[in-house]
Amino acid sequence: MNQSKRIEDLRQKWRNENTIQPASENETKKKLYETTFVKCLTDGDALKRFSLHLKNGRQLAIPYALLPLFELEADGCLNVVSGNFKITIKGRNLRKLMDWFCREVVISISESKTGMDTEQENEVFVSSITIEGRAFE
Numbered sequence: 001m002n003q004s005k006r007i008e009d010l011r012q013k014w015r016n017e018n019t020i021q022p023a024s025e026n027e028t029k030k031k032l033y034e035t036t037f038v039k040c041l042t043d044g045d046a047l048k049r050f051s052l053h054l055k056n057g058r059q060l061a062i063p064y065a066l067l068p069l070f071e072l073e074a075d076g077c078l079n080v081v082s083g084n085f086k087i088t089i090k091g092r093n094l095r096k097l098m099d100w101f102c103r104e105v106v107i108s109i110s111e112s113k114t115g116m117d118t119e120q121e122n123e124v125f126v127s128s129i130t131i132e133g134r135a136f137e
Contacts, residue, residue, distance in 0.1 A: 036118070037126040038097060039107040046104035052087070052129055053110035060131070062087075064104045072098045085133030091126040092117060 033040050041047065049063045069081040078094040080087040080101065089097065089109065100106045111129040112118075118125075 033100075035123050037091070037110050037112065038100075038124045040100045041105040041107065047107065050106045051108040052131075053108060054129055055111050055113045067101070070098050070101050082133075085131060088128075088130045088132070089126055090128045091124065093122065093124045097124050097126075 031041060047064065049061050052058075052060045052062065054060075066082045066084075067080055068083075069079075071079040071081065072094060073079065076090055076092060076094060078089040078091075078098055078101075080089070089111075091112075097106070097109070109126055109129065111126050115127050117127070
């Protein structure tokens with residue numbers, strides 16, 4: 001009887017040590033930044049690709065490996081340039097978005113369906129996304 005109790009204790013200990021515990025609410029908030037227009041990781045490894053969600057319903061997944069150049073213009077435009085295409089993102093607080101792109105942690109970007117800026121002043125707002133180039137014609 002003593003041995004079966006010991007075996008059961010060992011089984012329970014193994015289950016406790018090998019069960020993935022859900023992240024606490026604070027850990028989840030710390031690792032994921034999400035607003036209406038942008039979702040990115042704030043901690044962790046770089047990602048392989050990000051997605052664009054356009055107001056016409058089109059969705060694109062683009063590998064970071066294709067993106068050699070990011071250009072932030074003073075007038076609120078962020079240009080993401082590759083050899084085959086150019087993505088122009090217009091909005092507000094795009095410096096944050098550029099920093100996240102440089103760290104390769106952006107998960108997705110969605111453009112505003114109405115173009116109206118409804119986000120808080122310190123949040124990223126994306127009024128429009130345009131894509132040019134033969135890869136997307």
